[in-house]
Amino acid sequence: MLKRIKQITLNVLKNGGIFQLALNSQWRQDRLLILAYHGISIEDEHEYDSDLFMSPDLFRSRLDLLKAYNCNVLPLNEAITRLYKGDLPHNSVALTFDDGYYNFYKQAYPIIKEYGFPTTLYLTTFYSIYNRPVFDCACQYILWKSREQTLDLSGLTGTKLKIDLIQAASRSFVFRNIKDFCSRENLNAVEMDKFAAHLAAQLDFDYEDLASRRLMNYLNPDEIRVLASDNLDIQIHTHRHQSPLDQHQFKNEILENVIHIQDISSIQPTHFCYPGGIYDMAFLDWLADLDIVSATTCEPGLASRNSKRLLLPRLVDVTALAPIEFEGWLTGVSSAIPRRKFTYNRGVN
Numbered sequence: 526m527l528k529r530i531k532q533i534t535l536n537v538l539k540n541g542g543i544f545q546l547a548l549n550s551q552w553r554q555d556r557l558l559i560l561a562y563h564g565i566s567i568e569d570e571h572e573y574d575s576d577l578f579m580s581p582d583l584f585r586s587r588l589d590l591l592k593a594y595n596c597n598v599l600p601l602n603e604a605i606t607r608l609y610k611g612d613l614p615h616n617s618v619a620l621t622f623d624d625g626y627y628n629f630y631k632q633a634y635p636i637i638k639e640y641g642f643p644t645t646l647y648l649t650t651f652y653s654i655y656n657r658p659v660f661d662c663a664c665q666y667i668l669w670k671s672r673e674q675t676l677d678l679s680g681l682t683g684t685k686l687k688i689d690l691i692q693a694a695s696r697s698f699v700f701r702n703i704k705d706f707c708s709r710e711n712l713n714a715v716e717m718d719k720f721a722a723h724l725a726a727q728l729d730f731d732y733e734d735l736a737s738r739r740l741m742n743y744l745n746p747d748e749i750r751v752l753a754s755d756n757l758d759i760q761i762h763t764h765r766h767q768s769p770l771d772q773h774q775f776k777n778e779i780l781e782n783v784i785h786i787q788d789i790s791s792i793q794p795t796h797f798c799y800p801g802g803i804y805d806m807a808f809l810d811w812l813a814d815l816d817i818v819s820a821t822t823c824e825p826g827l828a829s830r831n832s833k834r835l836l837l838p839r840l841v842d843v844t845a846l847a848p849i850e851f852e853g854w855l856t857g858v859s860s861a862i863p864r865r866k867f868t869y870n871r872g873v874n
């Protein structure tokens with residue numbers, strides 16, 4: 526309901542010329558909209574998780590809107606430098622992708638190239654090097670694909686329950702039960718991969734076929750090298766997609782990520798994105814110690830010169846965001862419209 530009211534309000538503002546006024550304003554010129562994406566579907570991934578994945582057609586329509594609104598899509602480093610210098614061009618936007626799914630290489634990048642927009646990939650490196658399906662996504666995708674079935678958990682996690690997978694809530698319960706089992710048993714990545722294969726076998730789902738189609742895999746180092754040689758900007762997203770609250774572990778996550786990015790791509794990354802958008806104020810000093818130039822969150826908003834460099838707002842664009850809402854963000858008008866408190870919170874590994 527709130528969403529519908531918001532869309533009606535935005536349409537009234539657009540038809541009343543407010544979008545155009547905002548676009549031409551000094552207020553908008555002084556601001557940078559950083560857009561965040563995760564995956565562009567190869568098959569039906571956006572039907573399984575419409576927040577994490579978007580169809581290629583919808584993604585293309587977003588880039589069409591960037592063109593229609595004459596947005597200046599800048600490389601991230603240039604955009605942030607010019608933001609703080611106060612010399613951004615009109616309607617500045619920076620495009621970012623998180624995590625480094627294989628579909629970035631297969632789907633997103635060819636589309637972005639057609640439009641000629643610079644892009645930054647915040648790459649998490651563990652699942653890039655260990656190139657098997659990302660455990661959390663793979664398990665949830667298998668459960669969704671098998672939603673017509675009933676799963677007996679006793680042979681998997683020891684929980685004596687048979688669960689009908691048709692409801693999203695039941696699938697969430699099963700997934701949490703699986704995650705609890707993995708952490709209780711302290712399974713490593715290879716054991717978790719075997720567990721996912723075992724889960725798939727229980728549901729007559731072909732796990733190796735999923736792995737070979739790479740719907741839930743990250744880019745491998747060879748693909749990263751190809752993209753880097755085509756001048757793709759690759760930046761920091763931690764090695765294991767996590768931000769430990771322990772200073773030593775947190776810094777290690779970043780340093781390991783940096784070393785792997787350097788090894789694979791020869792890029793010297795200095796910009797960071799909080800995994801899952803989750804941050805703690807203690808991180809700011811730790812990031813500063815590591816000479817990190819900027820850090821982006823998943824809190825929707827436009828960055829201004831008053832934004833903290835290590836807490837830059839970013840709009841996570843999802844399937845459910847209506848075109849008028851997206852246009853509202855391009856113009857900056859949406860940032861003045863009340864919205865639900867930020868709840869983006871995703872652990873991928």
Ligand SMILES: [Zn+2]
Pocket residue numbers: 623624762766799800801873
């Ligand atoms: Zn991420």
